[in-house]
Amino acid sequence: MRDAYQEQLDTLAEELAGMCDQVADALAKATKALLESDLQLAEEVISSDIRIDELRAAAEEKAFALLALQAPVATDLRTVVSAIHGAGDIERMGDLALHVAQAARRRHPDPVLPADVSGYFAEMGRVGCQLAHKAGDVIRSRDLARAEELERDDDAMDDLHRHMFTVLMDPAWEHGVGPAVDITLLARFYERYADHAVAVARRIVYVVTGRMPGPLAV
Template identity: 85%
Template sequence: MRDVYQEQLDELAGALAGMCTQVADAMSKATRSLLEVDLQLAEEVISEDVRVDEIRAQAEERAFALLALQAPVATDLRIVVSAIHGAGDIERMGDLALHVAQAARRRHPHPVLPDEVAPYFAEMGRVGVELALKAGDVIRSRDLTRAAELESDDDAMDDLHRHMFTVLMDRNWSHGVGPAVDITLLARFYERYADHAVAVARRIVYVVTGQMPGPLTV
């Protein structure tokens, strides 16, 4: 019975790690749809988002079943509770990638991004995808060193997010209010996406140590 129970816990972790891979792919495609003005990629992200929602629902069902049938304690209880919260964080990452894709679709066939800011969004996309993939690795391995790396990796996203405001406030900005609003919202989507990846890593720290790192507002 214990072996079956452990397999169920491993399957739950595997489902969450798989979600991380999916939302990384979604953000990669969403970013490319922005940079390349690619409607097909945007549509793929939008249509595939439902799959992330389905996996979250399945993961939560598994977690609640474990709570009801196994009455876990100590580390096992932390795993199950963290899985429930982590599934919500990862689903939200998928939603944020969806918002990016929707922005690309809404402005198509026109580009959302002026040329001078496109490289910054390319970098935000790269950082976001790496954070999501690393969060999946941390779920599988429970490696606290890797979990801590996400905190420092997130600093790069925060720096890019802040830099967008510098660009928008520059007196030489010539693209008007509409693009400025789009860029502000998009930068916030990427910044929040990264925050949720960090939140997932922090939940793994809690699983391993029993101590939750400082609060993160997302």
């Protein structure tokens, strides 16, 4: 019985880690669609988001079943509760990638981004995907050092997010209000995506140590 129960916990963790990989792929495709005005790729991200929603629902159903049938305690209880919260964080990452793809579709065939800021968003996309993959690695390994790396990687995203405001407030900005609004919203989507990845890693720290790291507004 114990072996079967542990196998269920391991399966749940692997499903959540797989979700991290899927939302990383979604952000990579959404970023490419954004940078290249690729309508087909944007539509692919939009249509595939329902699958991430379904995976969240399935993970939550399994977690609640474990709570009801196994009455876990201590580390196992923290694992199940963190899985419920983590599934929500990962699903939200998928939603944020969806928002990026929707912006690319909304402006098609025109580009969303002026050429002089596209490089920043390429880097935000790279950092976001890296964070999502690392979050999946942390779920699989419960490696606390790896979890701490996400905090440092998130600092890079925060720096990029802040820099975009510097660009937009520069008197030399010549692209008008519309692009400025798009850029403000998009930069926020990437920044929030990163925050949710860090939240997933922090929940693993809680599982392992019994202590939740300092608060993160997500």
